[in-house]
Amino acid sequence: MSRANVTRKVMRLPALRIKQGDREIYSFAVDGKQLLDFTTVSRIGRGEDGELAGYQRPEVLSHxxxxxxxxxxxxxxxxxxxxxxxxxxxxxxxxxxxxxxxLATVGELHVPVDFDGDYKPALLVDGQQRVAAIRDAEVESFPIAAVGFVADDDEQRSQFILVNNTKPLPKGLIHELIPDAAGYLPPKYARRRLPASVMIQLNLNPEGPFFERIQTPTSPDGYIKDNSILRMIENSLFEGALYRYRDPIDGSGDEEAMVAHLEMFWSIVSDTWPDEWLSPPRKSRLTHGAGIQSLGYVMDALTDGYHVDHLDRAEIERKIKAITKISAWSGGQWRLGPDDTRKWNGLQNTPNDVKLLTNLLLRTVRC
Structure with a gap:
């Protein structure tokens, strides 16, 4: 929203100013067809440098x-x-x-508008589907109520999450937004801020095994579910090998070391089963939720207590290769127990199946 070299008029809107501490909120009325004269929708995406841009989901045409x-x-x-x-x-x-x-002050909200250019001083945080419908509707005008506040990009993401906290936002969209959201977040989202940040870095590293393989709104061609990766990272952060890099008091951590630790282990996995690693979950249980989570527990068992700089890659490779004798990632059968034999794709992403597969893999690497 560059403000350089633009000729602007000012739209004067009757408004109420409401103060909340040091912040100001403006409640005003505006013709819905005029709203897009000074607002734009910030579509989520990533630039060439991998930086997150925007935060809005695509328009839902049926809605x-x-x-x-x-x-x-x-x-x-x-x-x-x-x-x-x-x-x-x-x-x-x-x-x-x-x-x-x-509590409230009556006045006017002065909004600069550039009718001949693309300058827009506001971003639409909530209501994009309603505004799009008003834009397309065959009515002369449709006045609506609006609430506005002044904020930078990071706070806009945080407010977008909070405003939609009681609505069904896609989880993948939330996972991409929370690492760059500033200010307060609900506990369920704050807990995932660090795992989500690590996951995004894994997905953006062209030299890592996860590069563009994790399915997110900005990586729609990925075939590994983001929730599978998040659960694996969360398990390790709170109870496994990644815990050593985390500050349990403020929830921060050495993300660079976490990413290096994960990429070291999962590069061994991808090198051991290259074809299965490049296949989607319907063709390979290696990239399925059950495989990702179970191997995450194997990573914790083999690397817990060691900094990434002191891990013995050759020893880890030897133990991972032992799994090839009993694995059935894309064909054959899993022998999970004396009375439990499953076809390769019979494993489901359920707590019980994850536990059974984890136990099988751990017994194998510990032999």
């Missing part, structure tokens, strides 16, 4: 069509406010002297 039909019907009403994040070019002008005890 937009349904809302549009409703807007075009008699008596349509959208009472919920859309949420926008402004840059610091937006100003509020109170209409009268303010009493310091008042």
């Amino acid at each position: 937009i069509r349904a809302i549009r039909r409703y807007i075009e019907s008699d008596g349509a009403m959208l009472p919920n406010a859309v949420v926008v994040a402004f840059n610091d070019s937006v100003t509020f002008r109170p209409s009268r002297r303010v009493n310091g005890q008042e």
Whole structure:
């Protein structure tokens, strides 16, 4: 949203300013068809350098069509406010002297608008489907309620997660957003901030075994489920080999060492079973949730207590190769116990099957 060399007009919107501590929130009304004159949708993606850009999921066309039909019907009403994040070019002008005890101040929100260019001083945090429906609807205008605040990019991501905390946001989208989100996050998301950050680094390293193989919104061609990788990392962070790199007090950690530790072990896995590693879960249980989690426990058993700089790669390779004698990643049978023999794809991503496979693999590497 560059502000250089633009000729702007100012849109004056009746508004209420509400103070929350040191922050200000603006509640205002605007014609939904005018909203896109000064807001844009920040689509999630990654630049050439791998940096996260944006945070919004793609438009859901079926949802937009349904809302549009409703807007075009008699008596349509959208009472919920859309949420926008402004840059610091937006100003509020109170209409009268303010009493310091008042909860809200009446005034005008002055929003710069560049009708002839692409400058937009606000990003749409919540309500993109409703705004798209109003944009496409065959109505002359449709006034809506809006709430705005001033924030930078990282805080916008955090607010996007919080606003959608009670709505079904795709988990993959959340996993990509939380490492770069600033400020407060619900505990269930805060716990995954570090694992998600490590996972993204694994997926972005062109020299690592996971490069673009983990399926995320910015890596849609990946075939390993992000949740499988996250569970494997979480298990190791809180109870396994990666725990040594983590600060249990503030939840931070030596991410560089974690990534190196994971890539060392999983490069041995990918080298031991190259064809199975390059196959999707429906053709290989190695890249399936059961295989990823079980081998994660094997990594913990073989490397716990050692810094990545002091791991004996040759010894780990020897023990991993022992698994080839009993593995059935893409064909054959798993002999999980005296009375439990499964076809290679009979293993499911359930706690019981993960436990059975883990026990089999651990017995093998410990022989």
